[in-house]
Amino acid sequence: MKLRHTLRIKMIIGFVIVIAPLVSFLSYLNYYSMEMIRAQAAQAKNDLLQVYFDGIDKNIDRVSDFLYKLVLNDPDLKSLGLHPYASRDYIFAKYLLMGKLGVELEEFPDAENFFVYRTDRDEFIATSQFQDKFLNNFDLPAFKETIRADRTDRWIIVRSRQEAALIKLVPADVNLVAGAWIRLDRLIAPLQSVESVEGSESEAVILSREGEALTPSRFATNGLTAPETGHTYSEAIGPDKRKFLVIAKQSELAPFTIAVSIPEQQLFRSLLFYQKAIYLIPLAAALIIVLFIAVLQNVVYKPMRTLLRGMAKVGKGDLSVTLHSSDKGELGYVLNSFNEMVARIREIDIWETQRPVIIDKFWQDLLSGRQLLNVERLETMISLFKKPLASDGFVIPILISASQWKQHISAEDETTMEYALRNAAGDIVLNGLSGDVIQDRNGTIFALVYLEADAAGKLETIQAQIDRNCASYLDACLQYFCSSLCCYVGEPSPLLKLSETYYALLELERHHVTAANTVYYQKDMKSFSAQLPSLYWLPDWAIPFKFGKWDSVREKLEETFGRLEQGVPPAKEAMEGIYYGTLYTLYTIFHENGIPVYSVYQAADLNPPAPPLKSVLQLKRWTFAVVHKGIPCFQQTDQQHDGIVAKIMNYVAAHLKDDLSREELAEKVYLNPSYLSRLFKKETGQSLSDYIGQVRMEEARRLLSQTNMKIVQVAEESGYRNVSHFTKMFKRMTGVTPQEYRSKYLGDIG
Template identity: 40%
Template structure:
């Protein structure tokens, strides 16, 4: 509904419009009256006025002066002027002030109604346009916020060749995503390779930290240079845009990368390297990025540094000699952990002093030690899978990333293998029996894995694996089995309260006991007792 205000210094003229005209056919909500400009301003200040019908000639401030005030304080109001003189100068001034129309006195009611009807239509159209503009503004704001993600997705699809690198398609995407490039532009790619996190991170935390290092790369490496930082194949990739006729300074890029590495080491507790490529045309970008990933794979000796393309393209002069794995087999079979670890350390020290170590050398070392472990444990009749989880045992991606990580993996593998084999061959059945007895005797207590391990002087993780191998059950599964069997016996053979049965089997909360009992037996404690005693 629309509100109407009529302003005239003659009350009869006001009533002639507000009462003399039948407004029922119009979507008019409220009709207000004012006999001078001040009174009109008061009405406009207190109410939403959609249409104002005002006389021009009034004592004191006139209608044109009122319109000037309305333009500032109630700009949505459409004004229709009334005048007793066909003065063209008045008409010009009324139009200049943004009035909708004007009518000569005496007022023709039909003519005035037609003009009001037109004003209402204009207000509706303006409101629709305003609503559209607000909607567009809202979604445009959302689109702007999502623009970095859209740009990242575009580059990912281009690098994976999901979209064709033809001029028409690329030009359209550049315009859509506001990327300042054309087909003559070049890109300088920089691969960021995180080599080590000082703190052990779970998957979620590592994802957060990788997001943080991408933001830092945008702030330190890209800075004022046009470009972006995207996630590509699990790593971060900087793409610097090079316009036609311009050229990037490699020394400046290297200095920024060095500052970035230092900042990441300080604030994010990680070591990483930057692999700086060369300026390349758009159509060759995918191949150039693939070269950077290959350079990362081949680099196993240098870390926490900036590597330029010309440094990475130098061919290997010779391949270092692989260790004598047959000697390692003898050491592992004899359980000589200290000697085996020392031999591993010596070999990796020798590799680190050689500049020409490539990924093939690291792979040969990795698979060679795995062969030693599998060969010896199988020969002894032991299952390698019981020693370590498969993902930890064969952690290829982590172990072969650098010589330092290869060292960590190899030393741990040799130590665990010797400990596992020596402990197993000393008769672990006695250890398992002792743990079972301890669980039976302390059933009413809440036992932790660490407490059980301390009772037999073993590492908790090692004890868990050992116990599972010996009994076929984890420690928690065995503990649950013993408790539930005792609970079944008490429920079937006694009339003790169920809460007392729960306490006797180590459960301080009845509801948790009932939940575990039903999960184990398929029946609630009450149902189980009823079935057996009935």
């Protein structure tokens, strides 16, 4: 299941959809409240700055009026321009002017001093304190140059080494300029005292029109920016990375601006929630989501996951699952209901799983007569099978007998094939019919065809269907399972008398061993008493067997089985007599000659898992095989052995290029492959495979030394299809590769 389709993700998404608008609304409300506080604080500071500027502009305007009156009406100032420079009248007028400027200065608290500058004589006329301050704080030549260059009637800002000042220049005549000097730090001092009350971090600073700080400030020289036109305030970041609210007011008479910076931390000090809520709301929302997920995990998701896993196991066929939950609510009820449902399914599954076994057991007991049933109990049992069969109905039993297998198979494979035959019988024999396929206690397969009580009129049609189905079944088994079968069809029998028909079919199958791939009906078969053939033949083949005369033994066996196959039909007891008589004869002859039986035979040779008694052909094959395997032990003379070994050697030399196998060589001399290997090693001292390899290597050395054949051709002539394998075997036998052998041999000849 994809993650986005899980219940957990869907519930989390739903919760986020619900809580997101609330978080957004709270965040907007907090932001709006903070903006309102900023706007109100900015408006209050703007009102304060307006009042402060009204006083400053009024004082500046008074200073300007004084300078204008001084230039226009003061006789001493005018006398300076009329009297010769340094004359007694000039000096007298100068000192009178200096005294007058000092007296007038007391009336203007914002002004630092008044002065008169004579440009042609480079002379300042002012109080002595003014002269000292200029010498200490100002670049006097630069200041004088400013006066000469800018004689316009306006306020200008002059910067000194330590401070900045506001200067007003009013020309009196060509050479005389009257001026006023106002220190900016004194101009803003009252406002700074108001802003620096105890506990406040607010700061007032004077800025130039370019935004440069003209009085001491915590910000850099250009760190503050006045709000744009139409805005009440602006924001700035301080050196300590704190956020400041900036409110500014520009003078209408002079080129400066007063700005007040207030830390937002101070602004929201009394409203701490608003200051931190912008961070707390998302954190709170995240915490709520985490808590919601935790609750969801324990209350909903964990039980649901348990339920889904249990359902997945049940879907895969695992009915052993049991869900545990401590929940006493609805989900706990769901899990308990699931456990009850699985328990019921388990009971049904056990019944459905065991139903074929129970059906087999029922029919086995009924056929064998071990279970005595009345009509009521029979109806109860039949109702459990859910089959269209009534207690007063009839059953046609069909015995399916495997006469022989076309190929040799092991006991384990035979069991598997019998299972396949049973399944095929259910599909083919019961095609279009109602019934079941079972096996009795001995493993014999029976197909049971169910008939209704009133099916007498349909009996011919049903038997024709059975005949067609059985014929198709026999053909299919012969084609696909390599098995020859017989089908024995019994008479329709009531359920309570079915065992009689069952035993009759078993007796019929017991004595009918010659035919295969045939359908027999019980009504067409007559009881018979077979004549047992005489076992006089055992001494006939036993004597030539002792002397290793296989031809005589084979002739006697052919005569015996020829007579046996002519029986109509041969008796089962006769076949059993031949089987056990053969075993007795072999054990006796080997014991008399001191040869251990199991040095020649495997246990399965003499004691197969299932005795070969299903057909005459099966018994014949077994008899010929065991007798032929034992007779080489009694073929007496060494001359005979030498003749066999010589024949093998000649055959190997003549067919060196062929793929020589032990089985092929044994077939050429009519011996068992295992016996041939033992005989060859006994006579030559080496195994058959080693001898073949030795002959091939000798031929390869001869071809390498006496011909110009390529290595590939030498390998093929020596019986090797793979050159790499030939090279590997040649080096193992000779110690050198074929190329090295040829080079060495040619070198020795040279």
